[in-house]
Amino acid sequence: MEVRLAESYGFCFGVKRAIKIAERSRGGVTFGALIHNPKEIERLKNSFGVRLAQSLNELKSGDQVIVRTHGIPKNDLLSLRQKNISITDATCPYVTKPQKIVEEMSDQGYQIIIFGDIDHPEVKSVMSYSSTPVIVVGNLEELKEKKILKRVALISQTTKQTSKFLEIAHFLMCCAYETRVFNTICNATFQNQDATRKLAKEVDIMVIVGGLTSSNTQQLLNIAKEYCKDSYLIEDEKNLNKKWFVGKKICGLSAGASTPDWIIQNVKRAIEAL
Template identity: 65%
Template structure:
């Protein structure tokens, strides 16, 4: 079995930064999972005593708290500050950008349209900075929404550029004024382009990453467009022998929250197959 890695894959700048901050803060808690990768979260718990806390009510006075890469709501941040928490902000700078845009454009009277998953922590955080935002996962969803004549469009950092542009084009035709802010992360775009290219060359495509990770699911979706035998695994234990029957060339990519050590274990397992 020949293996070929995508030209771009794995940890992005924001995740690398967050991991380093967590490793320098032993005994701290992270408010929400630091990143969307259960295996890496477990490594931080076992190796550095950095545990996840999901409720502000459980945060103690003066406790050391790391804010996750996806950010948190404006309201939760105020609660932590009122508890005098020792805050280490690991929010990815690419996530802070749409938060700031949502807040500023709301103050200027624009309707805020967010292309993203309303249940995702990144979007919950961005929504908290906007006045009555509209969140849509597709152009079809937007067509059923009412919005003002002045609209500001932003995106979840891990979404596909093509779909974002479809929404932007629609708004420009419907609104008196449309401000479009491309808040899709460069690393996300590069990883998506790389998987698009590789999945057209291989017999089987393995996407390595957390099953709750938005950017990982986007990579799988793109891979499946070009390679029918495309699968998502969290680690080497998820691989199934039957997937590789009759296959000669295996492509591998990984989500932005997937560390190299997991990718290597997947590679080694496939070599054994």
């Protein structure tokens, strides 16, 4: 098989920063999964002694706590600061930006609308900074069912598609008296999505590598399927199925922002060996 890598793929700035923080901690504790890639989480545990805590009750005095890249709810952060523990905030700067916007806009009386997945930890984190109830929608049709106030502020989960965000922005500008639009989609997300879209048009099959629970990786898969119906999502080379490649000559390869390069290269070599 011929394998073509997307022009932009894999680790983004925020993830690289968080991984370095975790490695330097040598035995630190991440509050929530640091990133959405179980293989990398396992590597950090085995090689650097970094363990995972899913709740405040799992943390004890003296722990070196690392706040996950997606951020945590505001009240959880305040509770951490009241404990006798060391805290390193690895929240991606592209996530702290919408946190601040939501806090400021809600204090000014704007209705907060977030384009995102309500169960995603990033969205939960950002929502917690609002002083008023927040509307979270996954698409334009969901928004049309909501009661829109006169003054609204729109932000996006950092890993969403720009085109769908703009659809929502246009709708709000037509039905609200005042609409404040903040483009909080990460540049790396946009670049990876654009590169995947371009590559999917040129190949017979697309393979996206990343955590199955990763939002940005799922977005890459959705984009790839628009232009290449034979597109698949895997976590590593063990998930490859030889039947996918029957009759195919060129395979496109991209990866989510939480996917380490060592996994991507393992997948690339496995496909080339077919």
